[in-house]
Structures are given as structure tokens and as C-alpha cells.
Amino acid sequence: MPTLADTVVTQPRPQVLLVDDEPRILRSLRAALKRDYDITTASNGRDAQKIIKANANLSVIISDERMPGLLGHELLAWSKQHRPQVTRILMTGYSDLQAIQNSINEAEVFKYITKPWNIGELKAVIDDGIIHENTHHQFLDSDRPEPTNECLLAIMNRVNSNDGIYHKVAKSLAKKTVMADDIGAVFNVLERHSNVGVLFVDDDRVDADTVNTVTLIHEKYPSVVIIVATSAADGNSAIKLLNSGQIFRYLVKPLTATRLLPMLQAAIKQYEEKAAKQAHIKQAYSDDTGDSLIKAYWQKVMKLWH
Incomplete structure (x- = not known):
């Protein structure tokens, strides 16, 4: 190769x-x-x-x-x-x-x-x-486009014990939040809402299904910024989540609103930059004068964006 x-x-x-x-x-x-x-x-x-x-x-x-x-x-x-x-x-x-x-x-x-x-x-x-x-x-x-979509927060809560923290933080950020309690519900949320910018995965199992789900979400929705929180921390699963799912943060519980707020603020900023970069890549990909190597690398990603 x-x-x-x-x-x-x-x-x-x-x-x-x-x-x-x-x-x-x-x-x-x-x-x-x-x-x-x-x-x-x-x-x-x-x-x-x-x-x-x-x-x-x-x-x-x-x-x-x-x-x-x-x-x-x-x-x-x-x-x-x-x-x-x-x-x-x-x-x-x-x-x-x-x-x-x-x-x-x-x-x-x-x-x-x-x-x-x-x-x-x-x-x-x-x-x-x-x-x-x-x-x-x-x-x-390039000239950076201003963010055009309101960033929506999606929470996949497989523990069902931290809903109050999430709603408190979302209120502080003045962001709308969509809750999901399983993998299928998360994909339904992503399909229905094109402006999901941050996905917070609260999962104490972090098993192969979780890693595969995060990887698939990253591949299909590359602008979404993913944070994983767990009480069953494991180095090998963290490596897989980073290398395959490109997660933005990996948290070991307990969670607090004070701890989550700056992290989600950083994730929203990251999403806005990624969304702007995605728009730029789409434009560069359609421009015959653009870098051919970058085009080739992003071609597989572009197929997922349409």
C-alpha cells in the first residue's frame, strides 16, 4: 500500500x-x-x-x-x-x-x-x-462559516441515576437535551435530529456493544462529539473507544454538575469547529483545485454524510 x-x-x-x-x-x-x-x-x-x-x-x-x-x-x-x-x-x-x-x-x-x-x-x-x-x-x-445549527445534547443513559445532573447542566448551558436509554433509541435520536452536536454516553458496562456503537456513531455522524462516562473503567476499552470512536473525553465516575459543565462547554465548542470543518471539507472536496490526498482520505467519510 x-x-x-x-x-x-x-x-x-x-x-x-x-x-x-x-x-x-x-x-x-x-x-x-x-x-x-x-x-x-x-x-x-x-x-x-x-x-x-x-x-x-x-x-x-x-x-x-x-x-x-x-x-x-x-x-x-x-x-x-x-x-x-x-x-x-x-x-x-x-x-x-x-x-x-x-x-x-x-x-x-x-x-x-x-x-x-x-x-x-x-x-x-x-x-x-x-x-x-x-x-x-x-x-x-479558509473563511470559517459561522455555526448555523443550534447544538442539541443527546444523553444515552444506561444507568438511570444521573438524569437530574444532566438536566441541571443542560439548563446552565441553555441547551436542549434528548434522553435515550438504549442503543436503538440513540440512533433514532440521531436520525431525527440533524443538529445533535454532543453525545454523552453514561454506561457502567462499556462492553463490546458500547465500543461498537460508539464506533458506528463516529463513522456515520463524524461531527458528533462523544463523551463516555463509566464506573467500570478499563484501559483496553478506553483505547478502543479512542482509536475507533475518536471520543472527546473519557470520565470515571462519580459525576457532578460542576465537573460536567466545563467539559460539555468544551465539547460544544469542539462540535462547532467540527461542523464548520465538515462544511469546508465538503466544499474542498467538490473543488477541482483542492488537495487530492485530502479528497481521497475523506471520500469514505463523505459517502456517510449524504
Whole structure:
């Protein structure tokens, strides 16, 4: 399967920063990736920060989690503030729930890769991340349309114990809320209401059905921002929800209105940006002068939007 480097011969190679405190890992990754990307390495978070500050052309940062001084998710959270357009990927050999939760909630990572990695899958994730970053740049350079739809909140509550909290927060946000107690009801809500912007999934099971449901919703309704809350937290399911469902936040209960309010405010803002970006992508996709790689990447998504 051709990579971006094989396809794009007229543009500079994408720049990827690899961060790991193990020299063996950095050597192995560089050897595997140097043909396709312009690789820079750092052996700790502080050195990586200097590189990120100095390089405005980075496309992807891949960081290990367990490093002395500055943890991987801390570095990626820092990079989100300083280079928000750069795609952030966390790589680790451990299913550390706290690290996974922090990487989702604080660093807003694009993907989570476990060691040992498969080089073909790693390149595919990097390529997706590069196109994600390129799309972001195109969007920033365009005239952003103002949000046209009122953001509707949808709650899939499979626990039935937090309705009062949801209604209180929705009232504070002045947002309409639609409640659903099972998977089928959620899809009915999404079919009936085109302006659902945020889906909050309250599910103490978070089993394969939940992961599959979230994945399908993301694929079919990519503008919807998804938050998952559970008391049965599990690192492996959190990774699946991030990698397949691109969830925005992963919460471990208990829930409070004080905790939920800023998170839902951030989710609404994220939805407005995603909806505007979707409109831009549709326009770019129909424009013959647009970037062909971005068109190819988003073609499968576009089919789901019609």
C-alpha cells in the first residue's frame, strides 16, 4: 500500500517527531520510518519541547508515555497548547488507565498505539494523522462559516441515576437535551435530529456493544462529539473507544454538575469547529483545485454524510 511519501512527490516529506527515552526504540522507529518521513528524535520531553517550539512545520508527534521528567501525555498536552494543529499520538507498552484517561482528556490525542507496534499499522496511523493536520491547516486558512445549527445534547443513559445532573447542566448551558436509554433509541435520536452536536454516553458496562456503537456513531455522524462516562473503567476499552470512536473525553465516575459543565462547554465548542470543518471539507472536496490526498482520505467519510 503506497504511503504519503510515495504519492506526494512535489511536496516536502512530512515531518514526524519521535520521543522516547530508550535509544533502542528510537533507532528502530527511525530505521522503519525514515524512508517515508522526515524524522526528528528526542530522548526526553524537555528536548522535545525545544524541537516543537523551533519547528512550525511538524505534522505528527509520537511520544512514549513513561519517561523521566515529563510524561508523554504531559508533553502532548503541552504541545496541544503550543502547536494545536500538530497531530498527537501516544505510544506505550502499558495499559495504564490514568495515562490513557489523561491522554484523552488533557492532550486530546489522535490515536493510542501499544507496543510492540506493527509497522504497517503505525504508518497508516501516521498518514491519517498527516492528512488530519493538513486538513486543519486548510481549514485555518479558509473563511470559517459561522455555526448555523443550534447544538442539541443527546444523553444515552444506561444507568438511570444521573438524569437530574444532566438536566441541571443542560439548563446552565441553555441547551436542549434528548434522553435515550438504549442503543436503538440513540440512533433514532440521531436520525431525527440533524443538529445533535454532543453525545454523552453514561454506561457502567462499556462492553463490546458500547465500543461498537460508539464506533458506528463516529463513522456515520463524524461531527458528533462523544463523551463516555463509566464506573467500570478499563484501559483496553478506553483505547478502543479512542482509536475507533475518536471520543472527546473519557470520565470515571462519580459525576457532578460542576465537573460536567466545563467539559460539555468544551465539547460544544469542539462540535462547532467540527461542523464548520465538515462544511469546508465538503466544499474542498467538490473543488477541482483542492488537495487530492485530502479528497481521497475523506471520500469514505463523505459517502456517510449524504
